[in-house]
Amino acid sequence: MNRLNINLPGLDLKNPIMPASGCFGFGREYSQFYNLDVLGAIMIKAATLEPRFGNPTPRVAETSAGMLNAIGLQNPGAHKILTEELPWLDQYDVPVIANIAGSQEDDYVETARIISQAANVHALELNISCPNVKTGGIAFGTIPDVAKQLTRKVKEVSAVPVYVKLSPNVSNIIEMAKSVEDGGADGLTMINTLIGMRLDLKTGKPILANSTGGLSGPAIKPVALRMIYEVSQKTKLPIIGMGGIQSAEDVVEFFYAGASAVAVGTANFVDPFVCPTIIEKLPSLLDKLGIEHISECTGRSWKRNEQPVNHRA
Amino acid sequence: MNRLNINLPGLDLKNPIMPASGCFGFGREYSQFYNLDVLGAIMIKAATLEPRFGNPTPRVAETSAGMLNAIGLQNPGAHKILTEELPWLDQYDVPVIANIAGSQEDDYVETARIISQAANVHALELNISCPNVKTGGIAFGTIPDVAKQLTRKVKEVSAVPVYVKLSPNVSNIIEMAKSVEDGGADGLTMINTLIGMRLDLKTGKPILANSTGGLSGPAIKPVALRMIYEVSQKTKLPIIGMGGIQSAEDVVEFFYAGASAVAVGTANFVDPFVCPTIIEKLPSLLDKLGIEHISECTGRSWKRNEQPVNHRA
């Protein structure tokens, strides 16, 4: 019996574990370590319409239980991803979720149109929340109406379901979630990174060349859980949760909060085998917790206690 | 020579290190460990007009490099604080910054009026950002105009300068800071806790009885630094920085970002001697970094490089 399979719009997942966008490139590097077929899905690095070099280095800095990155959406552009990266990934039996970003609406729309053509792209992840690019990005992620409008435009052209990736850097995450739901989103992914910073003790200057960067890793897990808990109760959209996940226990905690699948980002850098390890450990953890199928965990923190089966009539 | 003294509105500090509100009670417990005279100031636990019991327990949960709390502003009420706690603290030669909170404007104003009468209260800290109370609190901290109005009202009655404590749970921290500056704030303290959550693996329910709580500790340091960096460049108000400070190095990093003094919260629970230890270690750290006076560090990350003295003419 498969105790881990999950069905979400466009995504027929053998298990709910996938690497998070930007933390797994286009899969090539990690394919040295294990067969990518074991993954539930792969969220590929953000695609923009034109190629981008990204920000100057240093692009990463460490923090307590976290890291800052300011990669700046470096990528070869939508066309090259379509013609070079996605065909390579097609050798694996694993659905791809393509992360798309842009500086203005048109870029997003055009990128969505291009990327959603690929046969192995089963969903788009609309990245309205990248904190590391100078234009656009952040406004899309913090102003509800702008986000709704963008979602609608992308939905119009996309050949596959659209998940919107929410930024945690907002006063009201529920409002953002509802807006993109209104805009026609098929699902949510959350959270992207918190905006943070580190300073160099000797120079007094920011460590990152970009000054600020996105905070990820275990440090942000409680913020992610809280937002998923809040949003999952107020929208009908399925949520792919992320933020600091490192273990099977973390995965279950995200499900309890309200997630229906999860993505693992920073932890891949710490342990390249983290995704297969989690997938392997989940069944015995479910045993220990007395859970049949992982889908039972979704929203357990706020769902009213259902009667256990053996207590019924 | 004193290399650590700092002058801020209402506050003549022998050094810029003070315990953060809610993490030091009213000082009694820590007076068992050391003479409170060594501190730059003391930020006392939040006062509300009426006494409060706070939230049910569990009120704390641990996270990676952080902790969640949902104390819920437990306190004996403004009158008792005025008549019992502040007189006790008056035996020490240390200025008190009184944290005040409320559910509605009137509460804040009345509490400010009462508490600011005490001779040893040299400043108020207007807590518009406590995430753990059901009414008020959070709205004051996230809507700029509401915050401005509240600041103005409190300023009208306060006998001492008013510092406004900003919440990090906002889309635009600069906007919040500018609003309270417009409202007449004399300074800012930042940041309060991020809203977070943990779930219990066995029950599936939130660990905190209050479900969500405020995230503090090293995990939030990069967020605090980023916000202080942004705000210090856009307002003229001095900033008392906080969020995960544990060491003299952390203090200097906060100054570089733009702080003029700092508060230490969670770290007191880990090491009751953390404040005196930091104060003791600062001078040798300044030596190592070639800095005369700690005030030179404020805003070094964004101030244009001034010519070193020996290069002038």
Next chain:
Amino acid sequence: MIRKELCEVIRQTEIADSIFEMTVKGEMVKDIRTPGQFVHVKAAGGYDPLLRRPISISSIDRSKNELTMIYRKEGRGTGLLSEKKTGEAIDILGPLGNGFPLDEAKTGETALLVGGGIGVPPLYELSRQLKAKGVKVIHVLGFQTKDSIFYDSKFESLGETYIATADGSYGAMGFVTDVIRELKLQFDVVYACGPTPMLRAIEQNYQDKKVFLSLEERMGCGIGACFACVCHTTDDPKGFSYKKVCSDGPVFRAGEVVI
């Protein structure tokens, strides 16, 4: 006086399934007043984990400045503690809180000591001290299963000892409260430490006796500053009056606080 001290690990043994007994040496032993006080232990330097862990003092040796803790390996903190080797140093804050009042049991009287699982350890030093002053001690100790039983013979050497296991794999099957009732045990004072439902039942059952209960609560500071561990007092169960488990307790007289 409360000290923050680097204490040296003298020895550490796994005495039952996932149950560790660790003895450390430190000046703070001089300041321990009553059995049932606890220490707040930093399981590792740095911030992994960040907070201290409250652990009861299970016995002390004043002549050697040694104190012993018994803990169950649960999560990250106790997991790291269980890896400590003889000679390593551990950052400990203590002694903390107020323990069991010995003078409530007079010489010649009988004290009933009731422990559940990881609530058993502080009763050991209590029993030793009661016995030393001529109090008759009876122990009723509950464990999950046979493999998690510890210190049974140590308690037996101090007085009558009855064991219950939740699964019946050793001693009586069921709760300690059942054992006390079924054996019709007679006593003057009760001292108890264990899970809250057990403490509630004891409070309920022995309203006519002197009963002292040691509570557990998630803690921040452990010294009374953070207000993480408060409980209502019984005289004002919905009001503003409170006690802190860390600094007013962990031991309270039955009826003093709402549990």
Next chain:
Amino acid sequence: MIRKELCEVIRQTEIADSIFEMTVKGEMVKDIRTPGQFVHVKAAGGYDPLLRRPISISSIDRSKNELTMIYRKEGRGTGLLSEKKTGEAIDILGPLGNGFPLDEAKTGETALLVGGGIGVPPLYELSRQLKAKGVKVIHVLGFQTKDSIFYDSKFESLGETYIATADGSYGAMGFVTDVIRELKLQFDVVYACGPTPMLRAIEQNYQDKKVFLSLEERMGCGIGACFACVCHTTDDPKGFSYKKVCSDGPVFRAGEVVI
């Protein structure tokens, strides 16, 4: 093949002021191809610190499956590493990257090896292998001060060795580049590892020679996945073309990337 392996610490010694030499045993030694490759080390379990630390391989012993690293104790990560004792296990990912190309120096030719501070270590294995294939090696090594000098006699046993210190407390005072110029050293190939300004100067000064430079950059993954460590290529310095220091480097031919 890149392995993630628990390697056993064979020995660790402080060989100069805050400079540690650590030898570990692991299967990954079998996969090391060239001197100048590095490993990515997890200084502690858990998340304190979270990320791995890149450290060059300074020498290998294939017969024993041992590799040696030399590192300066800087911050939290290297601080924790320096406390590791013989017999402890360390989680290491490696070997990573592409090292110095040996075949660029032919038997009978002269190779100049230039190292600055903590850039010196990978040159040691390089020098041994060059010498073994009959290349004449000259070393010019720069250190901050006398107390931070290490491996000087080891390099001397392989070939001419010149030392410079920034404060003049040992050898020539000043930069390695000054030493090379003043001594009018003659050579066919240059291999260099050290601070970026040093590498820039070497690239500038020896445009007519074959020059190979090992770069440093803050890293996330260490394997080419996160794009933390990219640099522009010289043929397109403002464009989209890039190389990753971790997986394309850390050694590049002078003129290949913008440093």
